[in-house]
Amino acid sequence: AQSVTQLDSQVPVFEEAPVELRCNYSSSVSVYLFWYVQYPNQGLQLLLKYLSGSTLVKGINGFEAEFNKSQTSFHLRKPSVHISDTAEYFCAVTRMDSSYKLIFGSGTRLLVRP
Amino acid sequence: EADIYQTPRYLVIGTGKKITLECSQTMGHDKMYWYQQDPGMELHLIHYSYGVNSTEKGDLSSESTVSRIRTEHFPLTLESARPSHTSQYLCASSNFATATGELFFGEGSRLTVL
Numbered sequence: 601a602q603s604v605t606q607l608d609s610q611v612p613v614f615e616e617a618p619v620e621l622r623c624n625y626s627s628s629v630s631v632y633l634f635w636y637v638q639y640p641n642q643g644l645q646l647l648l649k650y651l652s653g654s655t656l657v658k659g660i661n662g663f664e665a666e667f668n669k670s671q672t673s674f675h676l677r678k679p680s681v682h683i684s685d686t687a688e689y690f691c692a693v694t695r696m697d698s699s700y701k702l703i704f705g706s707g708t709r710l711l712v713r714p
Numbered sequence: 715e716a717d718i719y720q721t722p723r724y725l726v727i728g729t730g731k732k733i734t735l736e737c738s739q740t741m742g743h744d745k746m747y748w749y750q751q752d753p754g755m756e757l758h759l760i761h762y763s764y765g766v767n768s769t770e771k772g773d774l775s776s777e778s779t780v781s782r783i784r785t786e787h788f789p790l791t792l793e794s795a796r797p798s799h800t801s802q803y804l805c806a807s808s809n810f811a812t813a814t815g816e817l818f819f820g821e822g823s824r825l826t827v828l
Contacts (some may be wrong), residue, residue, distance in 0.1 A: 604756075634816070643718075643804055643819030644757075690757070701772075702817060706748075706756040 602627040602693050604705035605699045621676040621708045623691030633674040634692040686712045720805050720820035728828050735790045737805035746788040749804040791806045795827040
């Protein structure tokens with residue numbers, strides 16, 4: 601079975617500072633990896649995904665993530681955050697042979713302060 | 715922009731009432747899902763469907779039921795609501811053809827059972 605761990609439940613950061621949201625996963629088979637963002641009172645929106653190829657993946661709103669197979673990690677980064685980045689961020693994984701079910705982490709709340 | 719709609723967005727109801735949460739998508743997606751989301755916790759898959767007349771239970775046991783009579787419609791029903799059913803319910807869909815696990819989410823239905 602797959603599982604996803606997001607170590608930080610909340611990450612406070614000042615505007616224009618860099619940020620990293622951590623995600624580790626466990627799986628006995630190859631997986632696809634995703635980051636979703638949820639703004640207040642809204643559904644989830646895909647930020648970026650890793651399917652294969654380059655381990656550095658770029659997404660929307662200036663976010664990027666790096667897949668590290670040896671460390672089973674998929675950390676999300678942004679070099680300079682904005683107030684509007686305040687949201688809940690979810691890491692998710694699905695097996696390559698059954699991509700119909702996403703397993704989500706518990707989420708990390710990014711709080712950007714002025 | 716995803717075309718998946720959930721109604722009602724917010725519902726407060728008394729114990730024992732029957733409720734139906736509606737979910738519709740206009741993208742012609744084959745697969746549809748219901749996730750349950752509690753504050754500060756990961757999303758848990760409670761139901762999914764591969765297509766018309768196909769429904770399966772997810773990883774989290776739920777007393778709710780679903781139906782898929784039309785491709786675009788995937789309602790969730792609770793025959794007798796209880797306070798333990800208080801949660802946010804997120805509907806999502808995806809395209810079989812892409813097979814990469816990307817989900818499109820509705821804005822959610824927040825249910826409170828008194």
